[in-house]
Amino acid sequence: MDAELLELQQQLEAAQSARSSVRLSERNVVELVQKLQERGIIDFELLHTTSGKEYITSDHLKHEIKMEIKKRGRASLVDLSDILGVDLYHVERQSQKVVADDPSLMLINGEIMSQSYWDIVTEEINEKLQEHSQIALAEIAAQLHIGSELVVNILLPRLGTIVKGRLEGGQLYTPAYVSRITAMVRGAARGITVPTNLPSVWNTLQLQLQETHGASGVSVEGSFFQSIFNGLLKEGSVLGSVRAGVQWTPTVFAHAQKESVDAFFSQNSYIGYEVLQKLAIPQPKQYLEARYPDGIALEAVFVHPSVVDMLDTAVGDAIDNGQWIDSLSVLPSYISGPDATKILSLCPSLHKAIKSSKAVVFGESCVFSNAFIKGVFDQLEKEMDSFGIKHSAGQGKPLNMNPSSEHSVGSDQLSDTKDPGDNDTSSTGVSSDKVPKKKRGKVVGSAKSVTLEKDDDNEKNIPVKGKKAHRKNKDASSSGSDDINGPLKFLSSHLRPMLMESWMKKRNTMLSENAERRRHLLDNMQKQLDEAVLDMQLYEKALDVFEDDPATSGILHKHLLRTMGAPVVDKILRTLDKDNKWKNGMEVEDSEENVQLSTTHRTSLVKDLPGSVSVKAQALVEALEGKRFDSFMDTLRDVAEESGLLFKKLDKRLERSMLHSDRKDLMAQVSSENDPVSFLPKVVALLFLQAYNKALQAPGRAVGAVIALLKDKLPALTYKVLSDYHSTTVKLLALQAAATDDEEDCTSDRMLEKKEDLEGRLMPELKSLVLGTSKE
Amino acid sequence: MPRAGENHIPIAGNTKVEEHGAKGEGRRAAAAAAAAIRSMEGWDRGTKSVVGEIPLLSTRAGPRDGDAWRQRLKEEYRALISYTSVNKSKDNDWFRISAANPEGTRWEGTCWYVHNLRRYEFPLQFDIPVAYPQVAPEIELPTLDGKTHKMYRGGKICLTVHFKPLWAKNCPRFGIAHALCLGLAPWLAAEVPILVDSGMVKHKDDEGAPAEAAAASGSAAAS
Numbered sequence: 001m002d003a004e005l006l007e008l009q010q011q012l013e014a015a016q017s018a019r020s021s022v023r024l025s026e027r028n029v030v031e032l033v034q035k036l037q038e039r040g041i042i043d044f045e046l047l048h049t050t051s052g053k054e055y056i057t058s059d060h061l062k063h064e065i066k067m068e069i070k071k072r073g074r075a076s077l078v079d080l081s082d083i084l085g086v087d088l089y090h091v092e093r094q095s096q097k098v099v100a101d102d103p104s105l106m107l108i109n110g111e112i113m114s115q116s117y118w119d120i121v122t123e124e125i126n127e128k129l130q131e132h133s134q135i136a137l138a139e140i141a142a143q144l145h146i147g148s149e150l151v152v153n154i155l156l157p158r159l160g161t162i163v164k165g166r167l168e169g170g171q172l173y174t175p176a177y178v179s180r181i182t183a184m185v186r187g188a189a190r191g192i193t194v195p196t197n198l199p200s201v202w203n204t205l206q207l208q209l210q211e212t213h214g215a216s217g218v219s220v221e222g223s224f225f226q227s228i229f230n231g232l233l234k235e236g237s238v239l240g241s242v243r244a245g246v247q248w249t250p251t252v253f254a255h256a257q258k259e260s261v262d263a264f265f266s267q268n269s270y271i272g273y274e275v276l277q278k279l280a281i282p283q284p285k286q287y288l289e290a291r292y293p294d295g296i297a298l299e300a301v302f303v304h305p306s307v308v309d310m311l312d313t314a315v316g317d318a319i320d321n322g323q324w325i326d327s328l329s330v331l332p333s334y335i336s337g338p339d340a341t342k343i344l345s346l347c348p349s350l351h352k353a354i355k356s357s358k359a360v361v362f363g364e365s366c367v368f369s370n371a372f373i374k375g376v377f378d379q380l381e382k383e384m385d386s387f388g389i390k391h392s393a394g395q396g397k398p399l400n401m402n403p404s405s406e407h408s409v410g411s412d413q414l415s416d417t418k419d420p421g422d423n424d425t426s427s428t429g430v431s432s433d434k435v436p437k438k439k440r441g442k443v444v445g446s447a448k449s450v451t452l453e454k455d456d457d458n459e460k461n462i463p464v465k466g467k468k469a470h471r472k473n474k475d476a477s478s479s480g481s482d483d484i485n486g487p488l489k490f491l492s493s494h495l496r497p498m499l500m501e502s503w504m505k506k507r508n509t510m511l512s513e514n515a516e517r518r519r520h521l522l523d524n525m526q527k528q529l530d531e532a533v534l535d536m537q538l539y540e541k542a543l544d545v546f547e548d549d550p551a552t553s554g555i556l557h558k559h560l561l562r563t564m565g566a567p568v569v570d571k572i573l574r575t576l577d578k579d580n581k582w583k584n585g586m587e588v589e590d591s592e593e594n595v596q597l598s599t600t601h602r603t604s605l606v607k608d609l610p611g612s613v614s615v616k617a618q619a620l621v622e623a624l625e626g627k628r629f630d631s632f633m634d635t636l637r638d639v640a641e642e643s644g645l646l647f648k649k650l651d652k653r654l655e656r657s658m659l660h661s662d663r664k665d666l667m668a669q670v671s672s673e674n675d676p677v678s679f680l681p682k683v684v685a686l687l688f689l690q691a692y693n694k695a696l697q698a699p700g701r702a703v704g705a706v707i708a709l710l711k712d713k714l715p716a717l718t719y720k721v722l723s724d725y726h727s728t729t730v731k732l733l734a735l736q737a738a739a740t741d742d743e744e745d746c747t748s749d750r751m752l753e754k755k756e757d758l759e760g761r762l763m764p765e766l767k768s769l770v771l772g773t774s775k776e
Numbered sequence: 777m778p779r780a781g782e783n784h785i786p787i788a789g790n791t792k793v794e795e796h797g798a799k800g801e802g803r804r805a806a807a808a809a810a811a812a813i814r815s816m817e818g819w820d821r822g823t824k825s826v827v828g829e830i831p832l833l834s835t836r837a838g839p840r841d842g843d844a845w846r847q848r849l850k851e852e853y854r855a856l857i858s859y860t861s862v863n864k865s866k867d868n869d870w871f872r873i874s875a876a877n878p879e880g881t882r883w884e885g886t887c888w889y890v891h892n893l894r895r896y897e898f899p900l901q902f903d904i905p906v907a908y909p910q911v912a913p914e915i916e917l918p919t920l921d922g923k924t925h926k927m928y929r930g931g932k933i934c935l936t937v938h939f940k941p942l943w944a945k946n947c948p949r950f951g952i953a954h955a956l957c958l959g960l961a962p963w964l965a966a967e968v969p970i971l972v973d974s975g976m977v978k979h980k981d982d983e984g985a986p987a988e989a990a991a992a993s994g995s996a997a998a999s
Contacts, residue, residue: 005846008853009875015860016872023867 026053049085061086061094065112069098069105073117077110108150118154122162125155125172129165133177137170171224178228184208185228189238193256195249195280198226198242257281265292269304270332296346298339307331308346315367316349319359322371324491331365340365362490377495381502518579525575529640532568538658539564540629552706557629565632569624572639573605573617580609680729687722818938819962826866827957830859836948838908839881848909848948849880855953870964871900871956880904883952887917887960889968894979896968900960909948912939915960923976926967933963 024032033055036042047056056064064084068075077095081088099107104115121144129135137155141148148170155163155172165172173181188201202222226245232238239251257279265271276284288295288302296303311330318325327340335343344350344361353359353369360368539560602624606617616639623632666686684706707719707726819827833851837844856873863869873885881904888897902915914932921931928934939959943950950958971977 002846005850005853005880008850008857012853012857012860013874015857015864016869018861018864020864020869021867 047086047090050081050087051085054085056086058090058094061090062098065091065095065098066102069112069114073120074111074113077112080112108146118158119162122155122158126163126165129163129172129174134171134173137167137172140172173224181209181224182228182232185225186232186237189229189232189240189248189250192248192250193252195247195253198229198246198248201248202226253280261288261291265295265302265304268332269306270301270335272301274300296343298342299336301335301339303335303339303343308343311343312347312349315344315347315353315359318367319349319353319369322369322375324366324368324372327365327367337365360494362494366490368491368494373491373494376491377498380495380499384499384503385506521575521579525571528571529568532564532571533636533640534654534658536560536564536568536629536633538655538662540633541655560629561624561632565624565629565636568636569602569620572620572636573602573609576609576617577605680725683722683725687718818936819958823957823962826859826862826868827954829862830953830957831855832946832949833909833951834949836909838906839879839904840906845879848951852880852951852953855951859953859957870961873900873952873956876901883913887964889964891969891972894972894981896972896977896979898964909951910944912943912950912955912959913952915955920967920971920977924967924971926963933960935959935963 033042033046037046045058047058047061048054049056061084065080068080068083075083077088077091080086080095081091084091095107095112099105099112106113125135125140137148137151141151144151152167155167159165159167163172165174166178167173184205188205192201199222202225205225206222229238233240233242241249241251241254243249260279261271261276261281264275271288273284273288276287281287285297285302289297292302292304294305296305296308311327314325314330315327317323327344328335328337331340331343341361344365344367350359350361350367353367354361358370360370360373362368602621603618606614606621609617616635620632620635620639623635663686666682669682688706707722831851831854833848833855835844835848835851837848839845841848860869870889871885871887873883876882876884882901883904884899884901886897887900888895890896898917898919900915900917902913904913905911912935914928916931917927917933918931920927921929926934942958943955946954968977972979
């Protein structure tokens, strides 16, 4: 028997004697457990696994939960229930207990997380942060599937320990990154020298960051910049002030602002608000008032009292010397009219002067001493007088002659030799400016404008302040009349009432003089008109005879118009014109009356007449040019009535007496007439008068027709002689017309012959005939 | 089923190969065992799985083969130890056995069966036949001799028709352990309840002398 066999025998023995493990069926176990619970031996809670095959005590469950959390750091209850095979309900309950027991655990949204888990997570975050230099909390939250608030809660206690970074506006940044951004912000803030809107700066920085980082999604919140900026501001690494949290005004800028304002103000002793606005001082007035309490705030400018002093002395000077001054010329050019007025109102010497009525302020800035105004006024008055005389002499075109006359005066008075042409243009420029403004219509207007023009010239002529006045004049002539117009306008408007008054006074005296003359003139006119009108009416009657002979009638009409109408019209027009001028107080020289006026001349006269008369007179002039004498008479009547003259009507008695005197007149003429040619019409007229008892004025051409008409009315002998005479006269006239200068020509012989014939034979014959009949 | 068998058997085969170092033989044995188990139709599943866990034997030697027998005997022991431990682990310990002579040709022991919460225990004995391992050992339960039809004279149990061919097929891989597992265990499970119910066998608490005697003889054998 070998040893191995023995050993095996023993082994079998041992195996058979070894204790057998006990096995119970599930059902038995369940029953056993129930029994134990019934008996109260198991007095604690016993839980089932979800499979239903295992019992678990709550303590063990807790333990398992703890272990699981320890292992994983973070576990959701659902996962725990799966892993442990225990119903979720129990897991939840036990988890709550576990979390309540252990302060390092937290139960959030069905998940248990331990502090150690957070430590690990934050370490990871830190690693990532160091890598990316910045992480958004939202990103972390999304990664961990937790709320960003929780992330903040977790991160805050670990910032600076585990997480080396800075939390700003939902972003984590590394110190390096923060310092870089800080450097950027510092640079930007220091680089800014003018007031700037901070958000816009941040935007630029953001853009810059994005450019340098590419599209790696590095976005920095403006609030981050802002907080860094605020920090920098607090620690004093950037200097300046922030308004409303966004408007950044660097100290450099404020300093420069102050400096420039100071410099300007101390140098010029004034400063405009515009300048300050350019320097971005929002409320310049308040700013200046606060800075310079003794300064004077005006509309558009802030001035130092010294400016007032300066102006005051200048004004005082001007007043004392009896001169005038434009305060704008003394004040800095920047100061405008209204402000000048204000400054002037601050001048004590001016106040004194105004109170004692020694000075007058014109417009906004000009101060005139009364003495000066008086001087100007006197001179003007003188000038006006001389002008009035001149004007009456140069009747008709006052404007044309004025400049030359004025200029002659001006150049005499100017001490400096000025270019006459220059002066001329400027003065005419002024006058042309003035005329439409001051024109009051009619002749007065033009007269007035000339007066005003005088102002300008006087202004120039008086050597007010030597050089200065001279410069001003030059300015005026070179840059147009605008500059000089300002004060002048005021001066003239001030002087004008005074001048007007004196002028009116003068005019009134002149008018009273003229009234006498006018009356005389009108009486004269009436007389002349009466005569003429009666004559014309007389002659007009004779025209009726020729009504049926249109050719002759036309000739007669025209003849009458020319011989009788034209002088009457001329007379009327002239008289009216003169009357008009006198009425307006103008000197009118008596001029030669008897010149025949041309049509255009007439119309120009007509145009000068006052309105209604002018229209009528125009009609009269036109009728004069017409063919009908009767229509002319109508218009003549109208004109006479319009101008207040009487139009005498022809009555029977007057007519007869007139006819009588006419006849006598004619007879006397006929008897004394020696010239055979001019004899004929007179004879014809006399015969016509005798025949028709109507006065006739007939031109030579119409004589033939008249004679033919007389045929029936005259005795045959008379008619024969008359017609002979007529034909001989016609022949004579024809010869005369055809005659040349040649003496040897036979025509002159024949002419002479005819003339002798007429003179010798026919004229006495006819004379005797005519006179004889008339005597009957 | 065959798949399960395949899974089990090759593992057993492998262990055998390691033991003997005979690679080719081991492989053949494994294949045969697999075939044997596949053809095991008369046994329940529990039995089959247990059989799979008992190491197979390899030495073909009878009691008269001297050293070869001793080799065989060692294998028998190992198989028995393994089977016993398997049974114990499954809380299915049901016999005690030991060699009654130094050659190991006679074996004695006890076996028991629990029925209705009562343990019925019977003495067990058998001789190793000369033709072993071609012929299976005839297991005797002397106390039950004459109490049942499923038994030959002298208390030898009457096995199922399936046992003999299976054994023959698995010669020399089946040993004592297999015989107990495939032969005696099913027999007990089938016969004891009938015997108890019919009153042929009475529990030792209920009946005095015969049971007492049997127990005494059993315990003597065990010692």
